[in-house]
Amino acid sequence: MTINSAVNKLSGKRKGERPKVLLIQPPIHDFALYDHYLKPYGLLRLASFFTQSDWDVEFLDCLDYREPESVDMLNSPRRKADGSGKFFRTPVENPLKDKPIPRRFARYGILPSVMERRIAAAVPDLVLVTSGMTYWYRGVAEAVRRVRKSYPHIPVAVGGIYASLMPDHCENVCGADAAIIGDALVASGGRMAVSEPFASFLRKSGLPVPILGSEERLLDTGRPTISPLLLPRVWDSAGIIRMNRGCPFNCDYCASRRISEGFHPGDGRDAFESMMAIHHYSGTRNFAFYDDALLYKKGELFHPFLRMVIAAQLDFNFYTPNAVHLKYLDGETADLMVRAGFREIRLGYESASEEFHRKRDGKFDPASFPGKIETLREAGFSPVDIRVYILAGLPGQRWEDVEKSVRFAKKTGVSISLSEYSPVPGSPMWEESCRASVFPLKDEPLYHNNTFFPMEWEGFTREALEKIKRLTRSKTS
Template identity: 35%
Template sequence: MKKILLINPWIYDFAAFDLWSKPLGLLYVGAMLRRFGFEIYLIDCLDRHQPGAEGKSKKFGTGKYRRTIVEKPKILSHIPRHWARYGISEERFVELLHSVPRPDAVLVTSIMTYWYPGVKRAVQLVREHLGPVPTILGGIYATLLPDHARKVINPDYIITGPGEIKTLLLLSELFDIPIDRSKLPKNLDEYPFPAFDMYRHHDYMVILTSRGCPFNCSFCAQRLISMPYTRRSVENVLEEFEYHHKKFGVVDFAFYDDALFLHKEKHIIPILRGILKRGLKLRLHTPNGLFARLVDPQLAELMFAAGVKTVRLSFETANESRRQQMSMKVSNADLVRAIRTLERAGYRRSEIDVYVMMGLPGQPLSEVEESIRFVHSL
């Protein structure tokens, strides 16, 4: 049986906080490989339960990462802040590399493009300590900047976009293992649940009930990263909630969907009703912005009853003309109405957050300030 090591590298940044961050794509890939007979191992550099990596735990399973100040890249030297590596120590990483059986291939994921130094360091250490083992790089950075990744990280293979099937087929070719293609999933319900069992401790879990988004906001990379908008069935989503809740006792779940409220009558409303019907006592969080326009009294009341504790609404900017150029999914009036509706359903102001963007092309700082003032005025 071929052994595959999955790695979620460190974050290198000025600041980082574990706000329900899990390498969900990598865990899906791992689960798919296991289904087809591979043996999988995981090193998650951001696992706050690794010895020596324990950061202070905060509300709803979130928490601080271990932080190590490292040399700042030259291009950022004018910024008067420390640059740090977040996650386990390098010594612990090397210890873990030697504690798993020698892998036949190493799969490394990547998230933010500018976090690539963590990916680079992980691949360097793998080569230094494991010698010539095929390295396969996937994830968001690899998908958005494959040429940069080829040059700077120099993995043996790059996988772009959703990785479950592509990685499986690559490994089958690499090791000459025939794959019965009739057993490949034909829809999202046929995918295995992500391999969360690879962790020894679970503060929270993340869940993806749909993939992609049919919108095309000018600032958003989702259309380059994900598959066309596709939903799982309500029943399949509820099974995953119940399975992980019962097996690991997890109560905090964060939705990773980009368009969670889309087709709400067929999707999120029956999901929330199903959670109530099954008597699941969960705390739900929506770190990806929600469509304020789609919040109505029925949905808001169900969210409150089913345990949606963290509500984050997408807003981007209060400047209507800029918004019209880049995204039509919300207006100032939509935001006002959504907040009032959520409050009437029982939410306190402190439970509702609104995302405002800064740094849009040509955007003056005064516009950002106006947007923040607008949100605070509500």
């Protein structure tokens, strides 16, 4: 079916008029939220695809921290030069009132009245809402509810992480017409196309399935670059780069496999060009990587990218909020990263225990840790700019193990972030987590939030967690 013949079927459209999609990054309801390069990357890829396929596209960013009316009412959130910062915050009632948590629950995002006005003005034929953490579903539900208020009969689909991990919950509780699992865009015969579940939803809704325009783009890495002409404002503070998709590991505590099966290599030149396009149109010099396995096969993938950046003499700042694999780190990579402009490096260390890694992830030999840190220091990373993630609160984990890991890492002088465990549906450890938790994790995703410390037990109490947090912050080892 061509777009034009299908467009004629759209209600209220004049012949030849293009269909319109409204893409929504919903607000977030949580106990705390910091913008650590939190961008609606997947939704913006969709925006780019729909634009290239001749649809009209409108984007509603409910996390836009510069929205003027919200600034007037809620004051400007504090932002940092590195592109991170706060969002608008409005305290709201804790939906789980019977579970006292020493933190206020809040809604992060633009004013609801602005959101509703923007939705009402859009007049779309289709609404697409993205989703992040499973425990952020209330923001998704809010977006769907406000869309329904203006358009009771327009098709609404939700995609992204929560929709992929809990599709039934998403359809039943958020009221979406469909939760689309996984990538909405897939490589097909060297080109990009809409996935079958998404295409089937569009057909059922009487909408045309978008296809790329006539200038047939061959997409070597199987993904379109994010159209920089569209929505440059989103990228003003920082751009996102994702060179490769997926991860070769299958750690017990992670759902990467469920989100994208296996490792799909990208291409250094394509990543470089996407980045330059974002810089050209938005002016940003901050870039964060969303890769799950940035250093895997680095000689073929990451190194060429870094060499292009160095040759172009760009004064850019690079960040790895999602951490990189210690296993694949070596002197050459560290040296290239420093020369390219990496301001900090975050590492997936998780634990100092050999047994932990043997049992839970197999991704790293902790005996090599001091040597890896030395390599980074020799390359020019200062210890405060080396940050290691240590996992805390896995089912059955004892607090002493975590304390030992923190003390061991501290000896090297690096910065430490406690990564408090969030049980993830679809991860190998999910069923074990459900059995170990006093909370009904399967019924209520809010309990996946690590603020609830869902795996608390007598071997690891909240008091012990607080003690370790203090140790992490203290100057002594």
